[in-house]
Amino acid sequence: MDLAAEVPTWKRALRAQGKSDATLSTYGLGVERFLRWCTDTGTPAELTKANVQAWLADLLDSGLQATTATTWLGGLKRFGAWLAEEDLLPNNPIERLSPPKIATKVTDSLTDDDLRRLLKTCQASKSLRDRRDEAIIRLMSETGLRANELVALQLDDLDLNRQLATVTKGKGGKGRIVPYSPQVAAAVDRYLRVRRTRAHPDNTQLFIGAQAPGFSYYALAKTLRRRAAEAGVAGFHVHKLRHTAATRWLRAGGSEGGLMAVAGWSSREMLDRYVAASAAERAAEEARGLNLGAL
Incomplete structure (x- = not known):
């Protein structure tokens, strides 16, 4: 299956559900970054747990914040859920994949x-x-x-x-x-x-x-x-x-x-x-x- 070819259809389905442009952009960014990583690393563009884990590891090794990686993973999970709902995949292979651990930060504020x-x-x-x-x-x-x-x-x-x-x-x-x-x-x-x-x-x-x-x-x-x-x-x-x-x-x-x-x-x-x-x-x-x- 060509994952990239299914992205526009998925986004149209999200829009039909009433998702905002901002939500579509956030969800889509994770999918786009995963597919780009597959191309850059020569990894088959397949939504598997092993592929996504390797992608996340590379993101964190490159210095990306865990919060951003978690957001991108969330978009990819949404995509996987839709593929399963449309019977394009037998199931969502990353449904239970844990996100990166996010360090607890003290929130700064103005005096x-x-x-x-x-x-x-x-x-x-x-x-x-x-x-x-x-x-x-x-x-x-x-x-x-x-x-x-x-x-x-x-x-x-x-x-x-x-x-x-x-x-x-x-x-x-x-x-x-x-x-x-x-x-x-x-x-x-x-x-x-x-x-x-x-x-x-x-x-x-x-x-x-x-x-x-x-x-x-x-x-x-x-x-x-x-x-x-x-x-x-x-x-x-x-x-x-x-x-x-x-x-x-x-x-x-x-x-x-x-x-x-x-x-x-x-x-x-x-x-x-x-x-x-x-x-x-x-x-x-x-x-x-x-x-x-x-x-």
């Missing part, structure tokens, strides 16, 4: 001082960019919205009176309701007053560009990196605001179940990373208070 410095860079004027970026920083650092979820927000997705945001395009197609504070509502209100004078009436996207009608993930990342540089916040990346929101929630005594609902997590895997980071932070504070060095 309250970092956030204050970021927000201060937005107070130079009442321009659309300044008002927009303040609203974005406050919203993301409080609610933990993913970057793609934020840029997908529409005007009707925000209820300023009840201080609720509706995420209709969450990860995996799962929507949710996200609460936010009066401070966020006030910042969004200030931004919307400027937006009304700049946006075309037919533009329903909540956040818009200062020079262009749309506002993409790339535009979001670019404007926030610039803010971080101005504020002197080192090591910034967009996802760090999601880390920060989770850490702040737990630090303030918020429940783990509440955080899972707000962040859009269906399993504890990601939550456990934030819980560990928050617990380590609290332990460090407690240790300072114990003054164990006084001998």
Whole structure:
């Protein structure tokens, strides 16, 4: 069987199931990298456990992160499951193949001082960019919205009176309701007053560009990196605001179940990373208070 020839049909089947373009890209990347490895190494392009294990070993030996290898393996497993469902294979030979072990990392987040410095860079004027970026920083650092979820927000997705945001395009197609504070509502209100004078009436996207009608993930990342540089916040990346929101929630005594609902997590895997980071932070504070060095 020519595996490469079946990939387009598989992707059409995924699209028929309602999978997003991002999901198709993620799933497809693992299959494409496996087939490329087969070509580069002269390995027969056959979906066998031995072939996939050798591919994973080469990926890790080349320095690829275990998380990325695991994601690519997940796509390949999906492909194998589809081949079995379509009777193109007698079974999925890699269904029970274990992914690479992922090292547990302490999740980094911004301090309250970092956030204050970021927000201060937005107070130079009442321009659309300044008002927009303040609203974005406050919203993301409080609610933990993913970057793609934020840029997908529409005007009707925000209820300023009840201080609720509706995420209709969450990860995996799962929507949710996200609460936010009066401070966020006030910042969004200030931004919307400027937006009304700049946006075309037919533009329903909540956040818009200062020079262009749309506002993409790339535009979001670019404007926030610039803010971080101005504020002197080192090591910034967009996802760090999601880390920060989770850490702040737990630090303030918020429940783990509440955080899972707000962040859009269906399993504890990601939550456990934030819980560990928050617990380590609290332990460090407690240790300072114990003054164990006084001998």
